[in-house]
Amino acid sequence: MTVETTPTGILIIIALMAVVTLATRYGGAFVMSFVRISPRIESFINTMASSVLIAIIVPMAFSGDAGALAALATTALTMLIMQRPLPAIAAGILAAALVRLFTG
Amino acid sequence: MSATPYPYQWQPARVRAEFFRLLPISLFVVAFGAAFGLAAVQEGLEPLQALLMSVTVFAGASQFAAVDMWGTEVSLVPLLAVVFAINSRHLLMGASLYPVLRELPPVKRYGVLLLLTDANWAVAAQDYQNGRKNLEVIVGGGLVLWLAWVIGTILGVYFGGLLKDPQALGLDMVLGCFLLAMALGGKKSPRTLVAWGVASAAALAAWRWLPPNIHVVVGALAGGVVGFFWLETGRVAKPRPDPEA
Numbered sequence: 001m002t003v004e005t006t007p008t009g010i011l012i013i014i015a016l017m018a019v020v021t022l023a024t025r026y027g028g029a030f031v032m033s034f035v036r037i038s039p040r041i042e043s044f045i046n047t048m049a050s051s052v053l054i055a056i057i058v059p060m061a062f063s064g065d066a067g068a069l070a071a072l073a074t075t076a077l078t079m080l081i082m083q084r085p086l087p088a089i090a091a092g093i094l095a096a097a098l099v100r101l102f103t104g
Numbered sequence: 105m106s107a108t109p110y111p112y113q114w115q116p117a118r119v120r121a122e123f124f125r126l127l128p129i130s131l132f133v134v135a136f137g138a139a140f141g142l143a144a145v146q147e148g149l150e151p152l153q154a155l156l157m158s159v160t161v162f163a164g165a166s167q168f169a170a171v172d173m174w175g176t177e178v179s180l181v182p183l184l185a186v187v188f189a190i191n192s193r194h195l196l197m198g199a200s201l202y203p204v205l206r207e208l209p210p211v212k213r214y215g216v217l218l219l220l221t222d223a224n225w226a227v228a229a230q231d232y233q234n235g236r237k238n239l240e241v242i243v244g245g246g247l248v249l250w251l252a253w254v255i256g257t258i259l260g261v262y263f264g265g266l267l268k269d270p271q272a273l274g275l276d277m278v279l280g281c282f283l284l285a286m287a288l289g290g291k292k293s294p295r296t297l298v299a300w301g302v303a304s305a306a307a308l309a310a311w312r313w314l315p316p317n318i319h320v321v322v323g324a325l326a327g328g329v330v331g332f333f334w335l336e337t338g339r340v341a342k343p344r345p346d347p348e349a
Contacts, residue, residue, distance in 0.1 A: 089282050
C-alpha cells in the first residue's frame with residue numbers, strides 16, 4: 001500500500017508513525033501488567049535492561065569507523081577510571097572528532 | 105501503614121532537578137535534531153511537517169529512517185515496519201521499568217511513558233539497578249530531551265546549513281558514549297558480565313544475519329535469558345520496599 005506524499009498523505013503517515021511509536025512506548029509496560037512478577041521474571045527484566053545498552057553499543061562499535069571505536073574506547077576507559085559520566089562522554093566525543101580530523 | 109496500591113512517592117522538585125541533569129546531553133540532541141531537520145527538508149518534507157513529526161514521534165533513529173524512505177509515494181507498511189523495528193527497544197525499556205511503574209496509578213504511569221526515550225530510560229534503569237526508584241527522570245529528562253529535539257528540528261529545517269557535518273565533530277557518537285557510560289556506571293556482577301557477553305554475541309549475530317533493525321531486541325532478550333536462569337543470590341541487599349508493607 002502506497003500513500004502519495006500530498007499534504008494530507010503526509011499527515012496520515014506522520015500520525016501513523018506517532019501511533020506505532022507510542023505503541024512501543026506503552027506496549028512493554030502494558031504487557032507486563034498481566035504478568036505476575038516473580039523473582040525469576042524480575043531477574044529476567046533486570047538483566048535484559050542492562051543488556052539493551054550492550055546490544056545497542058556493540059554493533060555500533062563493529063559497524064563504526066575508527067572515530068566511533070576511539071569514542072567508545074575512550075568513554076569506557078575514562079568511565080572506569082573516573083566513574084563520572086560527563087567527563088567520560090566528553091572525552092569520547094573529543095576522541096572521535098580528533099581521530100576523524102586526522103584520518104579525514 | 106496504609107495499603108495504597110500505588111505507593112510511589114512522586115517528587116515534583118526532582119522532576120525539575122532531572123530536567124537540569126539531562127540539560128548537557130540535550131545540547132547534543134539539538135545538533136541531532138538539526139541534522140534531522142536538514143535531512144527531512146532535503147527529502148522533500150515541508151518544515152512544518154518535519155516539525156510535526158519531531159513533536160509527535162520523538163524518536164530520532166526511526167525518523168531518520170522514515171525520511172530516508174521518502175519519495176513522491178511512500179510504501180506505508182514497510183515504512184511502519186521499519187519504524188516499529190527501530191523503536192521496538194522501547195517495549196523492553198518500558199517492561200524493564202514496570203516494577204517501578206506499577207507503583208503509579210495507570211493514568212500517571214502512561215503519562216510518564218509518553219516521554220520514554222533512550223537517555224532518560226538509561227538513567228532510570230541505572231538508578232533502579234542501584235536501588236533507587238527514579239521515574240522523575242523520565243518526565244524531567246524526557247521534557248528537556250523532547251524540547252531539544254524539537255528546537256533542533258526547527259534550527260535544521262530553517263538554518264540547516266549551519267551544521268552540515270555533525271560527524272566531523274563526533275556528535276553522532278553522543279548517544280553511544282552516553283549509553284556506554286550508563287552501562288559501565290551500573291552494578292556489575294558476574295551474572296551481568298555473562299549476560300553482556302551473551303547479549304553482545306546475539307546482537308552481533310542478529311545484526312550480521314537477521315533482517316535489519318532487530319539486533320537490539322534480539323541481543324537484549326538473549327541477555328535477559330541469562331537472568332531468567334541465573335538468579336542472583338542475596339537479593340535482599342537491594343533496598344526495594346515491598347509495596348504491600
